[in-house]
Amino acid sequence: MTDRQPSDARIVVRTLSDLARIAGVSAGTASRALAGNSLVNAETRSRIVALAREHGFRPNQMASGLRRQRTGVIGIAIPLGHDQRQQISDAFFMTLLGHLADALTERGYDLMLRRVIPDHDEDWLDRFIGSGMVDGVLVIGQSDQFDRIEDAADGYRPMVVWGNHREGQRHCVVGSDNRLGGRLAAERLIAGGARHIYFLGDVNAVEFDARFAGASDVAQRLGIGITALPSHLSPDRLEAEVAANLDRSFEPGDAIFAATDTLAVASIARLRAMGVDCPGLVRVVGFDDLPLAAHTTPALTTVRQDIRAGAFAMVDLLIRRLAGEDTESIVMPPHLIVRRSA
Structure with a gap:
């Protein structure tokens, strides 16, 4: 009987991640090596190649240098690593996508849309x-x-x-100063008498984390309590999570800063169902200033980011x-829009 020894030759390499795994490097390093990027040292590049x-891996990844003609199509990717069940029908996504479509059409481009679950496809971007x-x-978000x-x-x-x-990041980004937006929200709530702020949102998302950090800056400086309550935007759990997070006895001085207008509107609806007056007992501030914000009852005080200007700037x-x-990169200043909820 012949002993069989494991061999790399029997490993099937179908994706960049497969190649990165056997090379003992990240997928990004592997892609840069195959593209001849000098950020990867010559020895490592040679080994990966x-x-x-x-x-038998023939990559068409990093194909900017390999393509010979234009397609007239721009790809739009929405990665949902932090909230895998969130839908593209989310009000923020639809608002931004609409403006991006307008801007691309004006420039003569079509678009191709991908909703991405990174856990299912770690090479999604490559x-x-x-x-x-x-x-x-x-890339949206x-x-x-x-x-x-x-x-x-x-x-x-x-x-x-x-x-x-x-500071120091390498990818080109357009977006609001989220940390400043968080500060504006907290300052408004505290000026209205808030002594404890509940932040609704998932701080695993980069933008939401910055909004929470900004609110925390102000709260800590002024000796105000602040608590993060993890809340997701996927339709199948948004209402249940908001309800669970707000299942408490509110006291004068309690306030809510929601990471998005969608979460803010859900919070107001839950407070109403609980018989809690907004803004009488609990004030609420959102973030985005989506079209729905002006039509809630009470109308939503929120931090506005100029989504249309941002979309056209991206294109x-x-x-x-x-x-x-x-x-x-372009960092847009946020603006506090004062309505009746705070």
Whole structure:
């Protein structure tokens, strides 16, 4: 009987992640190595290229340098790593997508939309930008995928992201100053008498975490309590989670800062069902200033980010990057919109 020894030769390499795994590097490093990116040292590049050749892996990832003609299509990806059951029908997504579609149409582009669950496809971004089907990519939200987006930005120029900007980041982003927005919300609530703020949102999402951090800056400076209550936007659990989070005896001075207008509206509805007066006993501030914000009862006080201006800025930056320009990120100032809920 012949002993069988394990061999790399029997490993099937179908994806960039498979190749990265046997090379002992990240998918981003593997993609940069195959693209000849000098950020990966020459020895590692040679080893990864040799492994790809040995296993018959022929990548079309990082295809900006391999494509020979334009498609006239821009890809839009919505990664949902932090909230996998959230739907594209979410009010924020639909508002931003509408403005992006308008801006792309004006520039003569069609769009291709992908809703991405990163746990099911860890190469989602490399695969999309290397598909040969799109000229460039717009990413809506960083979710919990900040590092993956950073990796892709090292080897792929025509990509712009809606999200939060961090000092020193490599990917080009358009978005609001979320931390400042959080401060504006907390200051409004505290000026109205808040002594404890409940933050509804999932801080695993980069933008929501920045909003919570901004509110916490103000609360801690002024000696006000603040509590994060994890709340998701997926339709099958939004109402139940809001109800569970608000299942408490509210006291004068309690207030709610919701990470989105959708969560704020759900909170107001739950307070009403509990017989809790808003804004009489509990004041509520949202974030986004979606069209629905002005039509709630009471009308929603919220932090406005200029979604239309941001969408058109994303498309403008992408077109410039397709032309070979280096572009800076754009951080838009948020504005407090005062209505009746706080």
